[in-house]
Amino acid sequence: MLTAEDKKLVQQVWEKVSGHQEDVGAETLERMFAAYPQTKTYFPHFDLHHGSDQIRGHGKKVVAALGKAVKNLDNLSQALSELSNLHAYNLRVDPPRFPSQLLAQCLQVVLAVHLGKDYTPEIHSAVDKFMSAVAAVLAEKYR
Amino acid sequence: MVHWSAEEKQLISSVWGKVNVEECGAEALARLLIVYPWTQRFFDNFGNLSSPTAIIGNPKVRAHGKKVLTSFGDAIKNLENLKATYSKLSELHCEKLHVDPENFRLLGDILIIVLAAHFGKDFTPSCQATWQKLVGVVAHALAHKYH
Numbered sequence: 695m696l697t698a699e700d701k702k703l704v705q706q707v708w709e710k711v712s713g714h715q716e717d718v719g720a721e722t723l724e725r726m727f728a729a730y731p732q733t734k735t736y737f738p739h740f741d742l743h744h745g746s747d748q749i750r751g752h753g754k755k756v757v758a759a760l761g762k763a764v765k766n767l768d769n770l771s772q773a774l775s776e777l778s779n780l781h782a783y784n785l786r787v788d789p790p791r792f793p794s795q796l797l798a799q800c801l802q803v804v805l806a807v808h809l810g811k812d813y814t815p816e817i818h819s820a821v822d823k824f825m826s827a828v829a830a831v832l833a834e835k836y837r
Numbered sequence: 838m839v840h841w842s843a844e845e846k847q848l849i850s851s852v853w854g855k856v857n858v859e860e861c862g863a864e865a866l867a868r869l870l871i872v873y874p875w876t877q878r879f880f881d882n883f884g885n886l887s888s889p890t891a892i893i894g895n896p897k898v899r900a901h902g903k904k905v906l907t908s909f910g911d912a913i914k915n916l917e918n919l920k921a922t923y924s925k926l927s928e929l930h931c932e933k934l935h936v937d938p939e940n941f942r943l944l945g946d947i948l949i950i951v952l953a954a955h956f957g958k959d960f961t962p963s964c965q966a967t968w969q970k971l972v973g974v975v976a977h978a979l980a981h982k983y984h
Contacts, residue, residue: 721962
């Protein structure tokens, strides 16, 4: 799925956010909760107000996991294996839509907001494919 | 009937007021064809779509992108009456163009990313939420006459 060029572009983009991981994570989640209120159903135990510590903490976790995926693009299945188990057996978030569409869309918006023109169609395409690949691995063990 | 709050209407019109329909439309359609290459199936007669550069520079893509986004502008003028506004277009997309409505959702999401890239921080989470709602409702109206 991901060509060598795609992998390079994803790594490049990730370089650019490496200083702002917490911000990117928090903003992605905030946008997701605002645009897709149904995603809040998975966080009844969270304070979902703007700037909440829980959102920042969780956003940081999500971005760190994606960062791990970026470092292991040739071996996503193994790198995300534990997370895959977690999502399949514990979290059980709706597999086709949550990570690939809703979270991915919001991550892309955050990247576009920060990179502007530098969020080229080629990068957009590579990130979209990357998020699809991540979602596929996370959904592997659902049934 | 979809309800639009005063704030939502404001967020829609303030963004739309600053959109260059030709540029944004061209970019959104180009990105659709680049990021989801299977959508090229609807544009066999558009000529060279062989690379991102070719797609971005393709005059037919630009012209069609402008057409699509101009039509979007009609939706914005008729927020209270979208299904009627898009009735004929919906029939067209079903009966003549044979476009799977899933593609409307894809284009809507891409348009949002294009807006985010253009407006940067001004494209706040509330802005995005309102526009995600808008593109969803437009997609729904376009699919409404399918049979």
